[in-house]
Amino acid sequence: MVKKFLSLQWKEFVRSSAFQKGIAIKILLVLAALYFGGCALVLGIGLFFIVKKTVPDIDPIIVVNNFIIYWFLIDLLFRYFMQQMPVMNIKPLMIIPIKKKTIIHFLLGKTTVSFFNILPLFIFIPFSIVLLFNGYSALNVILWFISIVAITQALNFLNILVNKSNTVFYITVALLAAFVALEYFQIYAISEFFGMLFNGLYNHPYLAIIPIALACSLYYLNYNYLYKRFYLDGAISKEVKEVKTSDLSWLDRFGTLATFLKNDVRMIWRNKRPKQVLFMSCMFLFYGLIFFTQDVYREMPAMLAFASLFITAGFLFSFGQMVPSWDSEYYKMMMSQNIPYRQYLESKWYLMVLAVLVSFILSTPYIYFGWDIFGMIAAGASFNIGINSFVTLFGGALNRVPVELNAKAKAFSNTQGFNPTQLLIALPKMLLPVLLLYIPYFFFGLTTGIICLGVSGIIGLLFRNFFLNKIEQVYQKGKYKTIAAFGEKK
Structure with a gap:
């Protein structure tokens, strides 16, 4: 069934009235993805040595864990504006015998391979490999990496839920601004607090179950949310609101x-x-x-x-x-x-x-x-x-x-x-x-x-x-x- 869905989306793309323009744009996007992916790969390879040279008295993994919270907050902001859930023309599928759960699983599964989920891999995979070559515990590094991937997927599913609300965006911006201000004006080292949490994921590998469970829970919430609203009348009907007039x-x-x-x-x-x-x-x-x-x-x-x-x-x-x-x-x-x-x-x-x-x-x-x-x-x-x-x-x-x-x-x-x-x-x-x-x-x-x-x-x-x-x-x-x-x- 997955193969059939991919075939349908390919036909939708090639039969579009903007097919030729779409090809040019896709090529530009691929080139941009390769560029940013290459930059991320270089950063991932050199991150350990850059941190070690900049802060020689602190273990590089501790420094990365201290500031990784900023990566996740900025990641969530970029997702809010730029990441959209891959979609299909679902209305024709609603009236033929295809299980709702199959379509929803396919939609959610496509989001796990988006650019925003792949880009962190170009950073953290080479960084983890460098850690292993420098004598860090293989079990700790591997499960720490799995935790980072799980948190990235959790942000992916969280974005699908909150992308319909501006409130979460404002809260995220406020948190990021507050953290930067606290750190910049030396009021409170917020990075040390979150560093303690992420260092806990590294020092206690069994805690990797927490971000994995979080990602699974958010996947279930998305599935449940879409399943309850997967009806033809809900897809085509428009919300009726009271119209307010104004003097123009x-x-x-x-x-x-x-x-x-x-x-x-x-x-x-x-x-x-x-x-x-x-x-x-x-x-x-x-x-x-x-x-x-x-x-x-x-x-x-x-x-x-x-x-x-x-x-x-x-x-x-x-x-x-x-x-x-x-x-x-x-x-x-x-x-x-x-x-x-x-x-x-x-x-x-x-x-x-x-x-x-x-x-x-x-x-x-x-x-x-x-x-x-x-x-x-x-x-x-x-x-x-x-x-x-x-x-x-x-x-x-x-x-x-x-x-x-x-x-x-x-x-x-x-x-x-x-x-x-x-x-x-x-x-x-x-x-x-x-x-x-x-x-x-x-x-x-x-x-x-x-x-x-x-x-x-x-x-x-x-x-x-x-x-x-x-x-x-x-x-x-x-x-x-x-x-x-x-x-x-x-």
Whole structure:
């Protein structure tokens, strides 16, 4: 049966309307996986010697056990955003005689071989081998390694359960921040406390039964959760909620575009996924604190330009890159109406421009770091409005991954996943402004670089109609491909 499931998923992949694009993306992902896997392998081989050289008075296994808690917390955060449960088109399978438990076991089993579970092996397998060659007890090392693998799988199954809740994410971020603060300000050595627990796993090999039992328990909880909800009506019915209205008459000043803008504002306000994107875009406002507070970056204008760009680009990057995927659930209906494509795209553009302007106003406190820094932020905002907004809209024409605005269960939905195409489109948006500032800075100074970056955005605005017309042509050309791709989610 497993072989049959794999065959079905392979046919789904090769028969997809985006098959050729999917192959290119898969190749890029494989190359990225090989790169990160190679880095992890080098780290695993050299970890013992690096720790021994850095902290010669402490046993390397003790140091690793002391700080491994940070690895697991960061791992859980990355899983929350990037790891999605491998899915199948389960609805057709619900009406044919295949046991529910067989399908659920297959779904859960696929998650155990994800990239996030394999990457730690490239670190801890060579590290364990080095320990064995340096005379450490084979029984202790092997069972300690098994414990680490079990904890990694436990995080995998925990992510499936908590990925539907933002509360756990906030708790994890708060814990990580609190641990780092306690350690940094030398209030309490939290690493020693957790080091005692993980050292216990090494010193007492029989305790490996605890993480193994934890992983098995979380597997059972996932199985039980999915089994109870594995019904056709539960898979296709939508949750009915009370709709709250709000006064959006202030948008009427945009004329014929007001209808589109009101729909987007309501969509963001009423649905879970857009709300998450809005919250994450607000976090971009604090991006500059990473760079502007460090003296080492003062002599690195390219990095400062990079940071300045991101401060006002949070909503543009996170929301704009998924146009028109936000409307995928009713895209067919929209395209069957007499709706001018130009107005649809122009409304999205205005929404992104408005977000950049609001972000720029909220970034005013950065004047504290100097007028040159605030000038970079202003130039970055100009570039985001005049250039990046159009590049983002153009990239949307290549993004045909549907989005479920208020998906209840990510375990049965891959529409919330990260689309690697977005990363490819993001490269020119991030590299071009750095070059526009750095090249004039190198020859004429920082002020000239800031002016060039800002003027590039103004020039882009002068060609606004030209860019929107070209983008409209791209969307019109791929209109039916987009409709077909959005229809594949059902």
